[in-house]
Amino acid sequence: MNGIETEHPEWGFKSLRRAVDAAGIALWSWNVDTDRFKMDPRGYELWALAPQELLTFEHLSEKIHPADRDRVRAAFSATRSVVGPYEIDFRTLVGEEVRWISARGQGNDEDIEHRMMTGVFLDVTGRKQAEESSELLAGEMSHRVKNLLTVASGLARITARSSTSLEDMTTQLMHRLTALDRAHDLVRPLPGHQGDAALLGDIFAVLLAPYDDQGAFAGRVRIAVPRMGVGESSAASLALVVHELATNSIKYGALSVDQGVLDISGCMVGDHVRINWTEHGGPEVKHTGEQKGYGSKLVRRTVEGPLGGSIGYEWSASGVLVTLEVHAERLAS
Incomplete structure:
Protein backbone atom coordinates (compact mmCIF):
# COMPACT_ATOMS: atom_id res chain seq x y z
CA MET A 1 0.00 0.00 0.00
CA VAL A 124 -33.32 10.28 -8.57
CA THR A 125 -35.70 10.84 -11.50
CA GLY A 126 -35.68 7.15 -12.47
CA ARG A 127 -36.52 6.00 -8.94
CA LYS A 128 -39.31 8.55 -8.57
CA GLN A 129 -40.83 7.59 -11.91
CA ALA A 130 -40.76 3.93 -10.86
CA GLU A 131 -42.48 4.83 -7.58
CA GLU A 132 -45.12 6.83 -9.43
CA SER A 133 -45.69 3.90 -11.81
CA SER A 134 -46.10 1.55 -8.85
CA GLU A 135 -48.59 3.91 -7.22
CA LEU A 136 -50.49 4.22 -10.49
CA LEU A 137 -50.59 0.43 -10.87
CA ALA A 138 -51.78 0.01 -7.27
CA GLY A 139 -54.51 2.60 -7.83
CA GLU A 140 -55.57 0.92 -11.06
CA MET A 141 -55.69 -2.50 -9.43
CA SER A 142 -57.73 -1.13 -6.54
CA HIS A 143 -60.11 0.49 -9.02
CA ARG A 144 -60.49 -2.75 -10.98
CA VAL A 145 -61.24 -4.76 -7.85
CA LYS A 146 -63.95 -2.27 -6.88
CA ASN A 147 -65.33 -2.46 -10.41
CA LEU A 148 -65.46 -6.25 -10.29
CA LEU A 149 -67.42 -6.09 -7.04
CA THR A 150 -69.81 -3.62 -8.67
CA VAL A 151 -70.15 -5.88 -11.72
CA ALA A 152 -70.85 -8.93 -9.56
CA SER A 153 -73.53 -7.01 -7.67
CA GLY A 154 -75.05 -5.75 -10.92
CA LEU A 155 -75.07 -9.21 -12.48
CA ALA A 156 -76.82 -10.59 -9.42
CA ARG A 157 -79.44 -7.84 -9.70
CA ILE A 158 -79.98 -8.46 -13.43
CA THR A 159 -80.24 -12.21 -12.85
CA ALA A 160 -82.75 -11.82 -10.03
CA ARG A 161 -85.11 -9.86 -12.33
CA SER A 162 -85.38 -12.69 -14.89
CA SER A 163 -85.21 -15.68 -12.52
CA THR A 164 -88.21 -17.79 -11.53
CA SER A 165 -86.59 -19.56 -8.59
CA LEU A 166 -83.48 -19.61 -6.45
CA GLU A 167 -82.17 -22.56 -8.44
CA ASP A 168 -82.82 -20.74 -11.71
CA MET A 169 -81.06 -17.61 -10.40
CA THR A 170 -78.06 -19.68 -9.28
CA THR A 171 -77.77 -21.31 -12.70
CA GLN A 172 -78.07 -18.00 -14.60
CA LEU A 173 -75.64 -16.23 -12.30
CA MET A 174 -73.06 -18.98 -12.70
CA HIS A 175 -73.44 -18.74 -16.50
CA ARG A 176 -72.85 -15.00 -16.38
CA LEU A 177 -69.82 -15.28 -14.11
CA THR A 178 -68.43 -17.96 -16.43
CA ALA A 179 -68.98 -15.62 -19.38
CA LEU A 180 -67.12 -12.90 -17.49
CA ASP A 181 -64.23 -15.31 -16.95
CA ARG A 182 -64.22 -16.18 -20.68
CA ALA A 183 -64.09 -12.47 -21.46
CA HIS A 184 -60.91 -12.08 -19.43
CA ASP A 185 -59.40 -15.16 -21.11
CA LEU A 186 -60.25 -13.76 -24.53
CA VAL A 187 -58.14 -10.63 -24.18
CA ARG A 188 -55.09 -12.23 -22.61
CA PRO A 189 -52.08 -12.12 -24.97
CA LEU A 190 -51.75 -15.25 -27.11
CA PRO A 191 -48.68 -17.40 -26.37
CA GLY A 192 -45.67 -16.76 -28.58
CA HIS A 193 -47.16 -13.57 -30.07
CA GLN A 194 -49.43 -15.53 -32.42
CA GLY A 195 -50.91 -12.50 -34.15
CA ASP A 196 -54.40 -11.14 -33.60
CA ALA A 197 -55.94 -11.79 -30.20
CA ALA A 198 -59.56 -11.70 -31.43
CA LEU A 199 -62.01 -10.15 -33.83
CA LEU A 200 -63.36 -6.73 -32.89
CA GLY A 201 -66.95 -7.98 -32.79
CA ASP A 202 -66.00 -10.98 -30.66
CA ILE A 203 -64.36 -8.76 -28.07
CA PHE A 204 -67.53 -6.72 -27.63
CA ALA A 205 -69.80 -9.78 -27.77
CA VAL A 206 -67.90 -11.79 -25.17
CA LEU A 207 -67.20 -8.87 -22.84
CA LEU A 208 -70.83 -7.73 -22.85
CA ALA A 209 -72.43 -11.21 -22.81
CA PRO A 210 -72.72 -11.29 -18.99
CA TYR A 211 -74.88 -8.14 -19.10
CA ASP A 212 -77.43 -9.43 -21.63
CA ASP A 213 -80.48 -10.90 -19.90
CA GLN A 214 -81.31 -14.50 -20.79
CA GLY A 215 -85.02 -14.09 -20.10
CA ALA A 216 -87.60 -11.59 -21.25
CA PHE A 217 -85.03 -8.90 -21.91
CA ALA A 218 -82.65 -11.00 -24.01
CA GLY A 219 -81.11 -9.09 -26.89
CA ARG A 220 -80.80 -5.77 -25.05
CA VAL A 221 -77.13 -5.57 -26.10
CA ARG A 222 -76.82 -5.18 -29.89
CA ILE A 223 -73.47 -5.19 -31.68
CA ALA A 224 -72.68 -4.30 -35.31
CA VAL A 225 -69.00 -3.45 -35.95
CA PRO A 226 -66.60 -3.99 -38.87
CA ARG A 227 -65.01 -7.42 -39.19
CA MET A 228 -61.37 -6.85 -38.34
CA GLY A 229 -58.66 -8.33 -36.14
CA VAL A 230 -57.49 -6.70 -32.93
CA GLY A 231 -53.86 -7.16 -31.87
CA GLU A 232 -52.99 -8.68 -28.54
CA SER A 233 -51.73 -5.41 -27.01
CA SER A 234 -54.70 -3.36 -28.20
CA ALA A 235 -57.17 -6.08 -27.14
CA ALA A 236 -56.24 -5.69 -23.48
CA SER A 237 -56.56 -1.88 -23.69
CA LEU A 238 -59.89 -2.06 -25.53
CA ALA A 239 -61.20 -4.58 -23.00
CA LEU A 240 -60.37 -2.19 -20.16
CA VAL A 241 -62.37 0.57 -21.90
CA VAL A 242 -65.35 -1.70 -22.60
CA HIS A 243 -65.32 -3.03 -19.05
CA GLU A 244 -65.27 0.51 -17.61
CA LEU A 245 -68.12 1.70 -19.84
CA ALA A 246 -70.18 -1.40 -19.00
CA THR A 247 -69.56 -0.87 -15.29
CA ASN A 248 -70.79 2.72 -15.52
CA SER A 249 -73.84 1.56 -17.48
CA ILE A 250 -74.76 -1.07 -14.93
CA LYS A 251 -74.36 1.50 -12.13
CA TYR A 252 -76.02 4.54 -13.71
CA GLY A 253 -77.08 3.87 -17.29
CA ALA A 254 -79.15 1.68 -19.58
CA LEU A 255 -78.01 -1.64 -18.10
CA SER A 256 -79.21 -0.59 -14.65
CA VAL A 257 -82.92 -0.89 -15.57
CA ASP A 258 -85.13 -3.53 -17.21
CA GLN A 259 -86.01 -1.50 -20.31
CA GLY A 260 -82.49 -0.25 -21.03
CA VAL A 261 -80.84 -1.08 -24.36
CA LEU A 262 -77.19 -0.80 -25.43
CA ASP A 263 -76.23 -0.41 -29.09
CA ILE A 264 -72.64 -0.85 -30.24
CA SER A 265 -72.12 0.21 -33.85
CA GLY A 266 -68.98 0.85 -35.86
CA CYS A 267 -67.75 1.94 -39.27
CA MET A 268 -64.57 2.85 -41.10
CA VAL A 269 -63.87 6.57 -41.50
CA GLY A 270 -60.80 6.84 -43.69
CA ASP A 271 -58.06 4.89 -41.94
CA HIS A 272 -59.83 5.10 -38.57
CA VAL A 273 -62.40 2.88 -36.88
CA ARG A 274 -65.27 4.80 -35.31
CA ILE A 275 -67.24 2.98 -32.62
CA ASN A 276 -70.44 4.41 -31.14
CA TRP A 277 -71.59 3.22 -27.71
CA THR A 278 -75.25 4.32 -27.49
CA GLU A 279 -77.50 3.77 -24.49
CA HIS A 280 -81.31 4.03 -24.60
CA GLY A 281 -84.04 3.69 -22.02
CA GLY A 282 -81.94 4.18 -18.93
CA PRO A 283 -82.47 6.69 -16.14
CA GLU A 284 -81.83 10.30 -17.03
CA VAL A 285 -78.18 11.10 -16.51
CA LYS A 286 -77.26 14.68 -15.78
CA HIS A 287 -73.80 15.67 -16.92
CA THR A 288 -72.17 17.99 -14.40
CA GLY A 289 -69.13 19.00 -16.44
CA GLU A 290 -65.73 17.41 -17.02
CA GLN A 291 -65.47 13.81 -15.83
CA LYS A 292 -63.01 13.71 -12.96
CA GLY A 293 -63.48 10.19 -11.57
CA TYR A 294 -60.61 7.71 -11.61
CA GLY A 295 -62.47 5.45 -14.04
CA SER A 296 -63.07 8.27 -16.53
CA LYS A 297 -59.44 9.32 -16.35
CA LEU A 298 -58.38 5.69 -16.81
CA VAL A 299 -60.54 5.34 -19.94
CA ARG A 300 -59.30 8.57 -21.49
CA ARG A 301 -55.66 7.76 -20.66
CA THR A 302 -56.03 4.29 -22.20
CA VAL A 303 -57.73 5.52 -25.38
CA GLU A 304 -55.34 8.41 -25.95
CA GLY A 305 -52.26 6.45 -24.80
CA PRO A 306 -51.98 2.75 -25.75
CA LEU A 307 -54.78 2.96 -28.35
CA GLY A 308 -53.60 6.31 -29.73
CA GLY A 309 -57.19 7.43 -30.37
CA SER A 310 -59.81 9.79 -29.03
CA ILE A 311 -63.01 9.50 -27.03
CA GLY A 312 -65.96 11.86 -26.72
CA TYR A 313 -69.20 11.92 -24.72
CA GLU A 314 -72.63 13.32 -25.56
CA TRP A 315 -75.29 13.48 -22.87
CA SER A 316 -79.03 13.42 -23.47
CA ALA A 317 -82.21 12.48 -21.64
CA SER A 318 -82.36 9.15 -23.52
CA GLY A 319 -78.86 8.10 -22.55
CA VAL A 320 -75.17 8.65 -23.14
CA LEU A 321 -73.44 8.40 -26.53
CA VAL A 322 -69.73 7.56 -26.36
CA THR A 323 -67.76 7.92 -29.58
CA LEU A 324 -64.43 6.13 -29.80
CA GLU A 325 -62.05 6.61 -32.74
CA VAL A 326 -58.88 4.55 -33.19
CA HIS A 327 -56.47 4.22 -36.10
CA ALA A 328 -57.07 0.82 -37.74
CA GLU A 329 -53.36 -0.07 -37.86
CA ARG A 330 -52.97 0.85 -34.18
CA LEU A 331 -55.94 -1.36 -33.27
CA ALA A 332 -54.43 -4.32 -35.12
CA SER A 333 -51.09 -4.04 -33.28
Whole structure:
Protein backbone atom coordinates (compact mmCIF):
# COMPACT_ATOMS: atom_id res chain seq x y z
CA MET A 1 0.00 0.00 0.00
CA ASN A 2 2.86 2.37 0.81
CA GLY A 3 4.41 1.61 -2.54
CA ILE A 4 1.19 2.58 -4.33
CA GLU A 5 0.96 5.82 -2.39
CA THR A 6 4.62 6.68 -3.15
CA GLU A 7 4.29 5.94 -6.85
CA HIS A 8 0.87 7.54 -7.22
CA PRO A 9 0.45 10.31 -4.64
CA GLU A 10 -3.03 11.25 -5.97
CA TRP A 11 -4.30 7.69 -6.29
CA GLY A 12 -6.70 8.04 -3.38
CA PHE A 13 -8.26 11.28 -4.65
CA LYS A 14 -8.57 10.06 -8.24
CA SER A 15 -10.18 6.82 -7.12
CA LEU A 16 -12.63 8.74 -4.97
CA ARG A 17 -13.43 11.06 -7.91
CA ARG A 18 -14.08 8.08 -10.18
CA ALA A 19 -16.32 6.50 -7.56
CA VAL A 20 -18.26 9.77 -7.15
CA ASP A 21 -18.67 10.09 -10.93
CA ALA A 22 -19.77 6.47 -11.26
CA ALA A 23 -22.42 7.00 -8.60
CA GLY A 24 -23.75 10.09 -10.38
CA ILE A 25 -23.12 12.25 -7.33
CA ALA A 26 -22.73 16.03 -7.58
CA LEU A 27 -20.83 17.75 -4.76
CA TRP A 28 -21.86 21.14 -3.37
CA SER A 29 -20.98 23.59 -0.62
CA TRP A 30 -23.04 26.42 0.82
CA ASN A 31 -21.78 29.44 2.74
CA VAL A 32 -24.46 30.04 5.34
CA ASP A 33 -23.43 33.69 5.80
CA THR A 34 -23.16 34.83 2.16
CA ASP A 35 -25.68 32.33 0.68
CA ARG A 36 -23.08 31.47 -1.96
CA PHE A 37 -23.27 28.03 -3.55
CA LYS A 38 -20.43 26.11 -5.17
CA MET A 39 -20.81 22.89 -7.16
CA ASP A 40 -18.63 20.57 -9.16
CA PRO A 41 -19.16 20.28 -12.97
CA ARG A 42 -21.71 17.47 -12.53
CA GLY A 43 -23.75 19.76 -10.29
CA TYR A 44 -23.96 22.45 -12.95
CA GLU A 45 -24.93 19.79 -15.50
CA LEU A 46 -27.62 18.41 -13.20
CA TRP A 47 -29.15 21.84 -12.68
CA ALA A 48 -28.75 22.80 -16.36
CA LEU A 49 -26.65 25.83 -15.39
CA ALA A 50 -23.54 27.30 -16.94
CA PRO A 51 -20.59 27.67 -14.50
CA GLN A 52 -20.61 31.23 -13.20
CA GLU A 53 -18.74 33.47 -10.81
CA LEU A 54 -21.58 33.92 -8.35
CA LEU A 55 -24.15 31.27 -7.58
CA THR A 56 -26.55 31.59 -4.65
CA PHE A 57 -29.32 29.45 -3.28
CA GLU A 58 -31.78 31.92 -4.81
CA HIS A 59 -30.31 31.19 -8.26
CA LEU A 60 -30.94 27.49 -7.71
CA SER A 61 -34.44 28.22 -6.39
CA GLU A 62 -35.40 29.59 -9.81
CA LYS A 63 -34.91 26.09 -11.20
CA ILE A 64 -36.95 24.33 -8.50
CA HIS A 65 -40.49 23.34 -9.46
CA PRO A 66 -42.90 26.06 -8.23
CA ALA A 67 -44.89 23.48 -6.26
CA ASP A 68 -41.76 22.48 -4.30
CA ARG A 69 -39.92 25.81 -4.04
CA ASP A 70 -41.23 27.04 -0.67
CA ARG A 71 -40.86 23.58 0.88
CA VAL A 72 -37.24 23.32 -0.24
CA ARG A 73 -36.36 26.80 0.99
CA ALA A 74 -37.85 26.03 4.39
CA ALA A 75 -36.12 22.65 4.52
CA PHE A 76 -32.69 24.07 3.68
CA SER A 77 -33.07 26.78 6.30
CA ALA A 78 -34.06 24.16 8.84
CA THR A 79 -30.96 22.06 8.14
CA ARG A 80 -28.83 24.66 9.94
CA SER A 81 -30.41 23.62 13.23
CA VAL A 82 -30.83 19.91 12.49
CA VAL A 83 -28.22 17.74 14.12
CA GLY A 84 -27.19 14.82 11.93
CA PRO A 85 -27.73 13.84 8.30
CA TYR A 86 -30.72 15.01 6.29
CA GLU A 87 -32.25 14.23 2.90
CA ILE A 88 -34.66 16.32 0.80
CA ASP A 89 -36.27 15.17 -2.45
CA PHE A 90 -37.70 17.77 -4.82
CA ARG A 91 -38.38 18.50 -8.48
CA THR A 92 -36.59 20.85 -10.83
CA LEU A 93 -38.17 22.32 -13.94
CA VAL A 94 -36.00 23.15 -16.94
CA GLY A 95 -38.20 24.13 -19.86
CA GLU A 96 -40.77 21.30 -19.91
CA GLU A 97 -38.40 18.70 -18.44
CA VAL A 98 -39.06 17.67 -14.85
CA ARG A 99 -36.24 16.08 -12.85
CA TRP A 100 -36.19 14.73 -9.32
CA ILE A 101 -33.16 15.66 -7.23
CA SER A 102 -32.23 14.39 -3.79
CA ALA A 103 -30.14 16.79 -1.67
CA ARG A 104 -28.23 15.13 1.15
CA GLY A 105 -25.91 16.57 3.74
CA GLN A 106 -25.03 16.99 7.39
CA GLY A 107 -27.08 19.42 9.42
CA ASN A 108 -26.21 21.84 12.25
CA ASP A 109 -23.94 24.77 11.35
CA GLU A 110 -22.47 25.10 14.82
CA ASP A 111 -18.64 25.03 14.66
CA ILE A 112 -18.62 24.29 10.92
CA GLU A 113 -15.37 25.16 9.16
CA HIS A 114 -15.27 28.46 7.26
CA ARG A 115 -19.07 28.71 7.64
CA MET A 116 -19.46 26.18 4.80
CA MET A 117 -22.06 23.40 4.78
CA THR A 118 -21.40 20.57 2.34
CA GLY A 119 -23.45 17.82 0.75
CA VAL A 120 -24.36 16.01 -2.44
CA PHE A 121 -27.04 16.14 -5.12
CA LEU A 122 -28.34 12.93 -6.70
CA ASP A 123 -30.54 12.62 -9.79
CA VAL A 124 -33.32 10.28 -8.57
CA THR A 125 -35.70 10.84 -11.50
CA GLY A 126 -35.68 7.15 -12.47
CA ARG A 127 -36.52 6.00 -8.94
CA LYS A 128 -39.31 8.55 -8.57
CA GLN A 129 -40.83 7.59 -11.91
CA ALA A 130 -40.76 3.93 -10.86
CA GLU A 131 -42.48 4.83 -7.58
CA GLU A 132 -45.12 6.83 -9.43
CA SER A 133 -45.69 3.90 -11.81
CA SER A 134 -46.10 1.55 -8.85
CA GLU A 135 -48.59 3.91 -7.22
CA LEU A 136 -50.49 4.22 -10.49
CA LEU A 137 -50.59 0.43 -10.87
CA ALA A 138 -51.78 0.01 -7.27
CA GLY A 139 -54.51 2.60 -7.83
CA GLU A 140 -55.57 0.92 -11.06
CA MET A 141 -55.69 -2.50 -9.43
CA SER A 142 -57.73 -1.13 -6.54
CA HIS A 143 -60.11 0.49 -9.02
CA ARG A 144 -60.49 -2.75 -10.98
CA VAL A 145 -61.24 -4.76 -7.85
CA LYS A 146 -63.95 -2.27 -6.88
CA ASN A 147 -65.33 -2.46 -10.41
CA LEU A 148 -65.46 -6.25 -10.29
CA LEU A 149 -67.42 -6.09 -7.04
CA THR A 150 -69.81 -3.62 -8.67
CA VAL A 151 -70.15 -5.88 -11.72
CA ALA A 152 -70.85 -8.93 -9.56
CA SER A 153 -73.53 -7.01 -7.67
CA GLY A 154 -75.05 -5.75 -10.92
CA LEU A 155 -75.07 -9.21 -12.48
CA ALA A 156 -76.82 -10.59 -9.42
CA ARG A 157 -79.44 -7.84 -9.70
CA ILE A 158 -79.98 -8.46 -13.43
CA THR A 159 -80.24 -12.21 -12.85
CA ALA A 160 -82.75 -11.82 -10.03
CA ARG A 161 -85.11 -9.86 -12.33
CA SER A 162 -85.38 -12.69 -14.89
CA SER A 163 -85.21 -15.68 -12.52
CA THR A 164 -88.21 -17.79 -11.53
CA SER A 165 -86.59 -19.56 -8.59
CA LEU A 166 -83.48 -19.61 -6.45
CA GLU A 167 -82.17 -22.56 -8.44
CA ASP A 168 -82.82 -20.74 -11.71
CA MET A 169 -81.06 -17.61 -10.40
CA THR A 170 -78.06 -19.68 -9.28
CA THR A 171 -77.77 -21.31 -12.70
CA GLN A 172 -78.07 -18.00 -14.60
CA LEU A 173 -75.64 -16.23 -12.30
CA MET A 174 -73.06 -18.98 -12.70
CA HIS A 175 -73.44 -18.74 -16.50
CA ARG A 176 -72.85 -15.00 -16.38
CA LEU A 177 -69.82 -15.28 -14.11
CA THR A 178 -68.43 -17.96 -16.43
CA ALA A 179 -68.98 -15.62 -19.38
CA LEU A 180 -67.12 -12.90 -17.49
CA ASP A 181 -64.23 -15.31 -16.95
CA ARG A 182 -64.22 -16.18 -20.68
CA ALA A 183 -64.09 -12.47 -21.46
CA HIS A 184 -60.91 -12.08 -19.43
CA ASP A 185 -59.40 -15.16 -21.11
CA LEU A 186 -60.25 -13.76 -24.53
CA VAL A 187 -58.14 -10.63 -24.18
CA ARG A 188 -55.09 -12.23 -22.61
CA PRO A 189 -52.08 -12.12 -24.97
CA LEU A 190 -51.75 -15.25 -27.11
CA PRO A 191 -48.68 -17.40 -26.37
CA GLY A 192 -45.67 -16.76 -28.58
CA HIS A 193 -47.16 -13.57 -30.07
CA GLN A 194 -49.43 -15.53 -32.42
CA GLY A 195 -50.91 -12.50 -34.15
CA ASP A 196 -54.40 -11.14 -33.60
CA ALA A 197 -55.94 -11.79 -30.20
CA ALA A 198 -59.56 -11.70 -31.43
CA LEU A 199 -62.01 -10.15 -33.83
CA LEU A 200 -63.36 -6.73 -32.89
CA GLY A 201 -66.95 -7.98 -32.79
CA ASP A 202 -66.00 -10.98 -30.66
CA ILE A 203 -64.36 -8.76 -28.07
CA PHE A 204 -67.53 -6.72 -27.63
CA ALA A 205 -69.80 -9.78 -27.77
CA VAL A 206 -67.90 -11.79 -25.17
CA LEU A 207 -67.20 -8.87 -22.84
CA LEU A 208 -70.83 -7.73 -22.85
CA ALA A 209 -72.43 -11.21 -22.81
CA PRO A 210 -72.72 -11.29 -18.99
CA TYR A 211 -74.88 -8.14 -19.10
CA ASP A 212 -77.43 -9.43 -21.63
CA ASP A 213 -80.48 -10.90 -19.90
CA GLN A 214 -81.31 -14.50 -20.79
CA GLY A 215 -85.02 -14.09 -20.10
CA ALA A 216 -87.60 -11.59 -21.25
CA PHE A 217 -85.03 -8.90 -21.91
CA ALA A 218 -82.65 -11.00 -24.01
CA GLY A 219 -81.11 -9.09 -26.89
CA ARG A 220 -80.80 -5.77 -25.05
CA VAL A 221 -77.13 -5.57 -26.10
CA ARG A 222 -76.82 -5.18 -29.89
CA ILE A 223 -73.47 -5.19 -31.68
CA ALA A 224 -72.68 -4.30 -35.31
CA VAL A 225 -69.00 -3.45 -35.95
CA PRO A 226 -66.60 -3.99 -38.87
CA ARG A 227 -65.01 -7.42 -39.19
CA MET A 228 -61.37 -6.85 -38.34
CA GLY A 229 -58.66 -8.33 -36.14
CA VAL A 230 -57.49 -6.70 -32.93
CA GLY A 231 -53.86 -7.16 -31.87
CA GLU A 232 -52.99 -8.68 -28.54
CA SER A 233 -51.73 -5.41 -27.01
CA SER A 234 -54.70 -3.36 -28.20
CA ALA A 235 -57.17 -6.08 -27.14
CA ALA A 236 -56.24 -5.69 -23.48
CA SER A 237 -56.56 -1.88 -23.69
CA LEU A 238 -59.89 -2.06 -25.53
CA ALA A 239 -61.20 -4.58 -23.00
CA LEU A 240 -60.37 -2.19 -20.16
CA VAL A 241 -62.37 0.57 -21.90
CA VAL A 242 -65.35 -1.70 -22.60
CA HIS A 243 -65.32 -3.03 -19.05
CA GLU A 244 -65.27 0.51 -17.61
CA LEU A 245 -68.12 1.70 -19.84
CA ALA A 246 -70.18 -1.40 -19.00
CA THR A 247 -69.56 -0.87 -15.29
CA ASN A 248 -70.79 2.72 -15.52
CA SER A 249 -73.84 1.56 -17.48
CA ILE A 250 -74.76 -1.07 -14.93
CA LYS A 251 -74.36 1.50 -12.13
CA TYR A 252 -76.02 4.54 -13.71
CA GLY A 253 -77.08 3.87 -17.29
CA ALA A 254 -79.15 1.68 -19.58
CA LEU A 255 -78.01 -1.64 -18.10
CA SER A 256 -79.21 -0.59 -14.65
CA VAL A 257 -82.92 -0.89 -15.57
CA ASP A 258 -85.13 -3.53 -17.21
CA GLN A 259 -86.01 -1.50 -20.31
CA GLY A 260 -82.49 -0.25 -21.03
CA VAL A 261 -80.84 -1.08 -24.36
CA LEU A 262 -77.19 -0.80 -25.43
CA ASP A 263 -76.23 -0.41 -29.09
CA ILE A 264 -72.64 -0.85 -30.24
CA SER A 265 -72.12 0.21 -33.85
CA GLY A 266 -68.98 0.85 -35.86
CA CYS A 267 -67.75 1.94 -39.27
CA MET A 268 -64.57 2.85 -41.10
CA VAL A 269 -63.87 6.57 -41.50
CA GLY A 270 -60.80 6.84 -43.69
CA ASP A 271 -58.06 4.89 -41.94
CA HIS A 272 -59.83 5.10 -38.57
CA VAL A 273 -62.40 2.88 -36.88
CA ARG A 274 -65.27 4.80 -35.31
CA ILE A 275 -67.24 2.98 -32.62
CA ASN A 276 -70.44 4.41 -31.14
CA TRP A 277 -71.59 3.22 -27.71
CA THR A 278 -75.25 4.32 -27.49
CA GLU A 279 -77.50 3.77 -24.49
CA HIS A 280 -81.31 4.03 -24.60
CA GLY A 281 -84.04 3.69 -22.02
CA GLY A 282 -81.94 4.18 -18.93
CA PRO A 283 -82.47 6.69 -16.14
CA GLU A 284 -81.83 10.30 -17.03
CA VAL A 285 -78.18 11.10 -16.51
CA LYS A 286 -77.26 14.68 -15.78
CA HIS A 287 -73.80 15.67 -16.92
CA THR A 288 -72.17 17.99 -14.40
CA GLY A 289 -69.13 19.00 -16.44
CA GLU A 290 -65.73 17.41 -17.02
CA GLN A 291 -65.47 13.81 -15.83
CA LYS A 292 -63.01 13.71 -12.96
CA GLY A 293 -63.48 10.19 -11.57
CA TYR A 294 -60.61 7.71 -11.61
CA GLY A 295 -62.47 5.45 -14.04
CA SER A 296 -63.07 8.27 -16.53
CA LYS A 297 -59.44 9.32 -16.35
CA LEU A 298 -58.38 5.69 -16.81
CA VAL A 299 -60.54 5.34 -19.94
CA ARG A 300 -59.30 8.57 -21.49
CA ARG A 301 -55.66 7.76 -20.66
CA THR A 302 -56.03 4.29 -22.20
CA VAL A 303 -57.73 5.52 -25.38
CA GLU A 304 -55.34 8.41 -25.95
CA GLY A 305 -52.26 6.45 -24.80
CA PRO A 306 -51.98 2.75 -25.75
CA LEU A 307 -54.78 2.96 -28.35
CA GLY A 308 -53.60 6.31 -29.73
CA GLY A 309 -57.19 7.43 -30.37
CA SER A 310 -59.81 9.79 -29.03
CA ILE A 311 -63.01 9.50 -27.03
CA GLY A 312 -65.96 11.86 -26.72
CA TYR A 313 -69.20 11.92 -24.72
CA GLU A 314 -72.63 13.32 -25.56
CA TRP A 315 -75.29 13.48 -22.87
CA SER A 316 -79.03 13.42 -23.47
CA ALA A 317 -82.21 12.48 -21.64
CA SER A 318 -82.36 9.15 -23.52
CA GLY A 319 -78.86 8.10 -22.55
CA VAL A 320 -75.17 8.65 -23.14
CA LEU A 321 -73.44 8.40 -26.53
CA VAL A 322 -69.73 7.56 -26.36
CA THR A 323 -67.76 7.92 -29.58
CA LEU A 324 -64.43 6.13 -29.80
CA GLU A 325 -62.05 6.61 -32.74
CA VAL A 326 -58.88 4.55 -33.19
CA HIS A 327 -56.47 4.22 -36.10
CA ALA A 328 -57.07 0.82 -37.74
CA GLU A 329 -53.36 -0.07 -37.86
CA ARG A 330 -52.97 0.85 -34.18
CA LEU A 331 -55.94 -1.36 -33.27
CA ALA A 332 -54.43 -4.32 -35.12
CA SER A 333 -51.09 -4.04 -33.28
